[in-house]
Amino acid sequence: xxxxxxxxxxxxxxxSIYVLLATGFNLLLLVARIIHFAFxxxxxxxxxxxxxxxxxxxxxLAGIAGGIVSAVLINMLTAPMFQHIMNKxxxxxxxTTMVLSMGLGMIITDILSxxxxxxxxxxxxxxxxxxxKGALISSGLISISRGQILTLAxxxxxxxxxxxxxxxxxxxxxxxxxxxxxxxxxxxGIPLLKTGLKSYALTGLLGGVTAVLMSVLLGSASAGxxxxxxxxxxxxxxxxxxxxxTGGLIVGLLLGIxxxxxQGYFAGSWSNAISFAVMLIVILAKPRGIFGLKLRFQEI
Amino acid sequence: xxxTLFYYLAITAIYILMSWSVYLPYRIGQLHFMxxxxxxxxxxxxxxxxxxxxxxxxxxxxAGTLLGALTGFAVSTAVGDAPCFAVVIVGFTFIYLTKxxxxxxxxxxxxxxxxxxxxxINSSSGNRILLIIIVYFFVFLTGFFINRFDRSKLGxxxxxxxxxxxxxxxFGVNPKKIGMFLQTWSSxxxxxxxxxxxxxxxxxxxxxxxxxxxxxxxxxxxxxxxSTMWGTLLAAPILWGFPLILPESLQAWNIVIYGILLVIIxxxxxxxxxxxxxxxxxxNIRLFSGKKVTPKSxxxxxxxx
Numbered sequence: 001x002x003x004x005x006x007x008x009x010x011x012x013x014x015x016s017i018y019v020l021l022a023t024g025f026n027l028l029l030l031v032a033r034i035i036h037f038a039f040x041x042x043x044x045x046x047x048x049x050x051x052x053x054x055x056x057x058x059x060x061l062a063g064i065a066g067g068i069v070s071a072v073l074i075n076m077l078t079a080p081m082f083q084h085i086m087n088k089x090x091x092x093x094x095x096t097t098m099v100l101s102m103g104l105g106m107i108i109t110d111i112l113s114x115x116x117x118x119x120x121x122x123x124x125x126x127x128x129x130x131x132x133k134g135a136l137i138s139s140g141l142i143s144i145s146r147g148q149i150l151t152l153a154x155x156x157x158x159x160x161x162x163x164x165x166x167x168x169x170x171x172x173x174x175x176x177x178x179x180x181x182x183x184x185x186x187x188x189g190i191p192l193l194k195t196g197l198k199s200y201a202l203t204g205l206l207g208g209v210t211a212v213l214m215s216v217l218l219g220s221a222s223a224g225x226x227x228x229x230x231x232x233x234x235x236x237x238x239x240x241x242x243x244x245x246t247g248g249l250i251v252g253l254l255l256g257i258x259x260x261x262x263q264g265y266f267a268g269s270w271s272n273a274i275s276f277a278v279m280l281i282v283i284l285a286k287p288r289g290i291f292g293l294k295l296r297f298q299e300i
Numbered sequence: 301x302x303x304t305l306f307y308y309l310a311i312t313a314i315y316i317l318m319s320w321s322v323y324l325p326y327r328i329g330q331l332h333f334m335x336x337x338x339x340x341x342x343x344x345x346x347x348x349x350x351x352x353x354x355x356x357x358x359x360x361x362x363a364g365t366l367l368g369a370l371t372g373f374a375v376s377t378a379v380g381d382a383p384c385f386a387v388v389i390v391g392f393t394f395i396y397l398t399k400x401x402x403x404x405x406x407x408x409x410x411x412x413x414x415x416x417x418x419x420x421i422n423s424s425s426g427n428r429i430l431l432i433i434i435v436y437f438f439v440f441l442t443g444f445f446i447n448r449f450d451r452s453k454l455g456x457x458x459x460x461x462x463x464x465x466x467x468x469x470x471f472g473v474n475p476k477k478i479g480m481f482l483q484t485w486s487s488x489x490x491x492x493x494x495x496x497x498x499x500x501x502x503x504x505x506x507x508x509x510x511x512x513x514x515x516x517x518x519x520x521x522x523x524x525x526x527s528t529m530w531g532t533l534l535a536a537p538i539l540w541g542f543p544l545i546l547p548e549s550l551q552a553w554n555i556v557i558y559g560i561l562l563v564i565i566x567x568x569x570x571x572x573x574x575x576x577x578x579x580x581x582x583x584n585i586r587l588f589s590g591k592k593v594t595p596k597s598x599x600x601x602x603x604x605x
Contacts, residue, residue, distance in 0.1 A: 035385060084567055095329060095384045099522060100566045106515045106559035114552060227511055231392045238386055273400035280393040284375070287382035 007264040013148040013217055015256020016155025020210045021233045022248035023162060024203040030179035030243045031199035034082045035098035038105030040233050041226030045108050046071040046211035051122045060128050068208030075204030079197055113223035121222035129219045147216040154213055235279040241289030306428045310500045312537045313435040314493050319520040319532040320446060321489035325482045326526055327458040330384050332483050333391030333514050337398045338368040338490030340509035343498040347414045357420045361495045368491015373484040380479035402506045413505025417498055435496055442489060446529045512555050519558040523565045525572025528579045
């Protein structure tokens with residue numbers, strides 16, 4: 001029972017990471033109309049930037065700021081590439097954005113595996129993770145770390161802010177209008193390009209915060225982490241129904257809890273495989289998601 | 301035949317086959333990466349059957365191809381007409397699961413893999429020449445059937461699905477049946493390539509069947525041109541071959557180079573180097589002995605590319 005409770009809390013923390021990543025992914029899909037498969041890869045790249053800055057300066061704040069700035073920058077720098085393809089929508093389908101994103105992912109992952117730390121996994125210092133201070137709550141086998149609490153708290157706060165922004169603000173209405181029908185949104189005077197770029201900046205910020213939270217929670221990163229996260233985020237989004245933000249929230253949390261529970265009872269390599277197998281079964285049974293697609297079938 | 305030339309020719313053929321196996325389902329807009337998992341499964345199957353049960357090469361080739369086809373068919377019953385992203389994630393998940401099983405089950409040799417797969421014939425040079433003949437025979441055979449498919453009613457139906465699924469359905473085309481057919485065919489090619497690859501390398505490990513492998517196949521397909529089978533024939537020997545002539549320090553960066561090439565081609569010429577219109581023009585010139593003939597107007601803009 002103790003293991004179950006401890007893993008449940010751990011699962012909530014991991015789940016909130018998936019929720020943030022899936023929300024960013026879905027936001028880009030809904031507003032910018034791209035399948036940004038490499039979004040989690042860019043997040044892992046930002047983790048590496050954080051690590052470099054902390055190693056060089058010894059300043060945790062510099063690392064956090066660097067990670068967030070690099071995520072926003074990557075998103076903004078790649079935006080023109082995706083926009084260039086989207087401008088040719090008459091002759092190019094949305095899958096091309098996914099292939100472009102995979103190409104960008106290949107480049108980033110390979111650079112990470114060749115350059116930083118000679119290709120070896122990186123470990124974040126205790127000054128960032130807080131591991132040296134021990135568990136925040138400890139009772140028997142249950143041990144909840146500062147990283148888990150911080151990830152969960154920041155994750156919840158960010159999701160609430162994001163949903164408030166989407167459903168209560170002017171820019172949120174513009175995002176949702178484009179998601180609903182880009183042509184009608186244009187007719188009522190919403191600038192598609194400008195709003196699209198804002199979605200890149202917002203998801204970049206979201207990615208940067210996620211990178212910092214992952215650094216705190218996991219305490220380490222490797223070049224292959226981005227690909228693995230990319231697959232999981234795509235799977236979460238598909239199971240939830242592509243573009244379905246609420247569905248992404250529920251499925252992301254459920255996946256985190258499922259993974260943590262499996263990790264409590266199975267060896268490392270098998271635990272990942274089991275969660276992938278569960279996701280595969282759900283996708284094979286419901287290829288269009290449980291909660292329904294938020295995009296018309298022709299668009300995807 | 302030198303060992304370098306043998307590997308260059310043989311692996312080029314494998315990349316041609318594997319890129320075609322991605323090309324086929326992409327005719328209806330599905331990126332079917334499961335073919336790499338099929339390749340791994342059949343490669344390991346053939347290695348085990350040959351080493352432990354002394355199965356002859358023709359039998360393992362047939363069985364490996366059928367194994368690929370059967371797995372592909374079983375999965376296609378669920379995702380035959382699924383959207384592209386669902387097919388992509390099913391492929392990735394299968395690769396991940398296959399890799400985990402291979403790495404963790406003792407009989408598959410763990411992360412090191414399986415070595416000493418027997419030669420088809422005893423002579424080393426004879427074995428190489430025979431393998432090259434066999435591999436290119438299957439490249440020719442697969443290419444012949446894909447070419448026939450592209451020109452058939454079924455091929456035109458696939459093009460219509462790629463452009464507009466609703467129009468295709470209103471014309472009486474069944475996207476699920478065509479999707480199932482193409483995914484099964486793709487998986488069969490993946491299975492066949494796996495067996496051939498195992499006998500070419502004579503040793504296989506989980507590191508051979510990675511996401512980088514998909515990246516190379518995707519680059520070959522999109523740089524060559526995804527709307528015809530001929531683009532792959534042009535791109536595979538060049539793209540797979542050129543890192544070999546780079547300085548050793550740059551060879552390790554081949555995936556970055558492939559990624560950059562893929563991004564550049566998608567930005568500048570998304571339909572790839574060889575387009576369907578280009579192929580049609582060449583065919584018209586050949587058919588009408590140099591008379592200037594306007595190519596038939598394709599049914600739509602995307603199909604023409």
